[in-house]
Amino acid sequence: MIREILQFGDPILREKSTEVTEFGKELHELLDDMYETMIDAEGIGLAAPQVGVLKRIVVIDIDDGKIELINPVITAMWGKQFEEEGCLSLVGKKGIVRRPMHVRVKAQNRFGKPVKYHGKELLARAFCHEIDHLNGILYEDKVIEWVEEEEDCE
Ligand code: CO
Numbered sequence: 001m002i003r004e005i006l007q008f009g010d011p012i013l014r015e016k017s018t019e020v021t022e023f024g025k026e027l028h029e030l031l032d033d034m035y036e037t038m039i040d041a042e043g044i045g046l047a048a049p050q051v052g053v054l055k056r057i058v059v060i061d062i063d064d065g066k067i068e069l070i071n072p073v074i075t076a077m078w079g080k081q082f083e084e085e086g087c088l089s090l091v092g093k094k095g096i097v098r099r100p101m102h103v104r105v106k107a108q109n110r111f112g113k114p115v116k117y118h119g120k121e122l123l124a125r126a127f128c129h130e131i132d133h134l135n136g137i138l139y140e141d142k143v144i145e146w147v148e149e150e151e152d153c154e
Contacts, residue, residue: 003051017054017134023112034059043088045126047133058130072107095143099125
């Protein structure tokens with residue numbers, strides 16, 4: 001089921017999410033809905049607070065398979081990259097953000113089992129961006145320079 005994505009200005013996006021402790025049907029439905037919602041919106045990542053659920057849950061797909069992160073923690077980061085970034089909660093905007101080139105993440109999967117990932121380039125960026133959402137941080141807080149979007153002719 002596609003859920004509504006909260007937009008910039010909604011105070012929920014600024015709250016800190018809490019740890020997931022139940023790995024049952026409700027979580028699995030939420031994960032499935034988040035993925036469907038993200039794909040429908042043509043995004044590459046979505047965090048639970050963006051659909052109004054203040055839990056530490058992230059889905060990512062950079063066109064390289066679905067990644068589900070429950071209670072993710074960044075355990076290492078190194079290097080740097082400066083690229084354009086966008087967000088499904090700030091539609092129509094893009095800005096340059098500094099991120100690490102490499103990120104290691106530990107998390108749990110939908111069954112509560114520990115998982116580890118190493119993200120490079122776009123995936124490292126996605127890990128950082130989505131985990132920021134769980135702490136009420138939006139990428140606009142970190143934008144070095146906004147990128148002009150072409151205006152639609154109406
Ligand atoms: Co976002």
